[in-house]
Amino acid sequence: MSDVQNRIAARVVPHIPPGAVVNLGIGIPTLVADHLPDADAVFLQTENGLLGVGPTPAPEDVDPDLVHAGKQPVTARPGASYFASSASFGMIRGGHVGIAVLGALQIDAQGRIANWALPGKPVLGVGGAMDLLVGAKRVIVATTHTAKDGSAKIVAECTFPLTALRPVDVVVTEAATFTVENGELVLVDLADGVTLDWVREHTAAPFRTALRNPARHEESIDHA
């Protein structure tokens, strides 16, 4: 994974309190596990049926029956439990997973996201994305600020199919962090070296600015 992706993952960590039950989506969200300062204090749930996901095993310790939702080998921590898919999604839909960290293709001005389908392409995969977005108590999006072509991912209205009507709670990018409050995006943090102007330029949705630590950005330089 790239440096940018790891920086995004690291920026998610302060939003995860000790003791939280967390489901990490595929992609950047998966990297969050590596950045938790005390991994032992967070309980990772994976929707294919495990609470208590541990670190990636050494190649010689891989158990083919032990994978996360991205189908990559994992381990199980002490105190872990296994369960069937219906029970796993019962946990998720029933509001028993505290935090879901998800990727996104687009985020709209109300904090709703599109992360499962592309417009005009056949719709052949969704997995657990919709259930996680509907059911998790808090949802954090971890995404690059812009798409590969440089276009904004945070847009006034999603042109890609929505994953759910439920808005997310926090959007974390390599450049900025937004919370979603009363149906609007609020910029609460800029990454070191990122200016408000850069964020304005690369964000295609209106947002309110309420930086939690504005002093830190007084002398910020342009985003590389």
Added chain:
Amino acid sequence: MSDVQNRIAARVVPHIPPGAVVNLGIGIPTLVADHLPDADAVFLQTENGLLGVGPTPAPEDVDPDLVHAGKQPVTARPGASYFASSASFGMIRGGHVGIAVLGALQIDAQGRIANWALPGKPVLGVGGAMDLLVGAKRVIVATTHTAKDGSAKIVAECTFPLTALRPVDVVVTEAATFTVENGELVLVDLADGVTLDWVREHTAAPFRTALRNPARHEESIDHA
């Protein structure tokens, strides 16, 4: 339990094939277990969460955490399993229990039964009766032929509240056995010493007669 009740229970046994998964209701149905020639070949399910109910334990072996749906102590056979109430009724409603043996207050001419409430009294208990009647693949009623006051239990129409719209498959009394075929009761067996006239006199619903072993009843005497 009385001699009559045990005779009824014994008359149910031929209707239970080896290997069957059977739920026995409270009362006379519970006695069926004692009459199974090879109890090992039948799997008793109890809706409070056990497949593989074994015989009543000796008083010194009673485990307060191990009871059947009538809340009496039981044992568990080798190969038994425990499960939650939702899973237990999933089995029942989902058609995975082969046979339910239930008691009845009334049986109507179509084979529908009333076994959970009395007319004009507050309705304060139903338990698993409705689920068993709706879900079991086959339902056998085990009941005395007449009520305590001598009135018929098999009636043209139930005056007591129905337990379900689903008709039962077999009605076994101390005197007679009826099957339910195409919405009508069919008398298929008379107990030793019971005449067809006795059954006609004590049955208040129309029924067709198709005795499987009529010769046995040619010289039958009156029911004591």
Added chain:
Amino acid sequence: MSQTNSATRDRSLVRGAAEAVALIRPGATLMVGGFGLVGAPLTVIEALCESPDARDLTVISNNLGEPGRGLGRLLLEGRVRKAIGSYFTSNPDVVRAHAEGRLEIDLLPQGTLAESIRAGGAGIGGFYTKTGLGTLLGEGCEERVIRGERYLFRESLHADVALVRARVADELGNLVYSKTARNFNPDMATAADLVIAEVDEIVPVGALDPEAIVTPHLFVDHLVLSTTARGAGK
């Protein structure tokens, strides 16, 4: 108890029974595990009977205990306003309280009760069952034909607090049960905002087989050590 996990280091789940039930407010809806007294959290219920705020309660439970025991005592203490369950006739006190207008009762088929609780815990708003169709208990329920067969709609159930009984917990709150004392407990543990589990024993994290844990710890908020012998109510 060993201290193998920072979450348990930071915050033990273990509470005294009185401390745990003090979280229950007047007018609360409770789910209480057990089939009669089997698998009922008797220590927690006893504490509830002593708690001044535990009044005007709605209790979702298969039965209301036995006369003067378990939930039967809570009823006699005048704390229960309404009971939702499947079989109340075995406790004459319940029949009397209902006849005298002191207790509202909502009767459900046992399977519908279990499924409603399971649905409530799993984020399912309601479901269709054949059970109760054409009976007194189906009156007023919406009907729907699915694949040519008639079903009744039932809403899911949810509670403010669930009181459950397990055999063993680990320090994280993972639960395993004992035989038919399991009954409604695992379902109820999923369907309330706050879950208090009464257990015989608390073992270190890692002592339970991950394949055999019935209630994963994310459902459990507090653990209370049982001081009531199993079968004490029999």
Added chain:
Amino acid sequence: MSQTNSATRDRSLVRGAAEAVALIRPGATLMVGGFGLVGAPLTVIEALCESPDARDLTVISNNLGEPGRGLGRLLLEGRVRKAIGSYFTSNPDVVRAHAEGRLEIDLLPQGTLAESIRAGGAGIGGFYTKTGLGTLLGEGCEERVIRGERYLFRESLHADVALVRARVADELGNLVYSKTARNFNPDMATAADLVIAEVDEIVPVGALDPEAIVTPHLFVDHLVLSTTARGAGK
């Protein structure tokens, strides 16, 4: 294997893979366990690929295997008419077959898929979930407001045959699973008329802990010993 039970004396559940899949008729609806190849009954699927009657199938499974492996091979053999699942994009053969009109696809959110199967096994005709509301996958679903919140109706799923993968069976057919290879298998084992379980090992009756059995034997019709190493598909 010991012979401790007259039911097993009378009738062993063990079948050869070919013998077991010969029960599957053309046009059948199959549920097949597994999350990708993890927990998929690969030995049974291989036999299915050799069975002349296994054609025109509807397959309910989270995915259709991987290219040429597991259900992916069944697809390449031209046996699958329709797939119902949640994630098909990981197998390019599925995308191609769909684009070329050779494969009908019904896509469900993964939780809705799991719940539909569980409901089908539990005699529930349908249920209400919030998942999918306001999305492409919710189009055409009936909506209902329950306690002030919007839900979508979903019908339950049922199959003619379920092919599941467990770690160990006892001779009666009780099943326990292996870690995350459990996934859809226990739900599917409840939701089909005929259930064929592929297992690594068959142990005598009584060898499994009654508290830890995940699939009670009444759900299981036939056992097939796996000849495919776990992870063989990886």
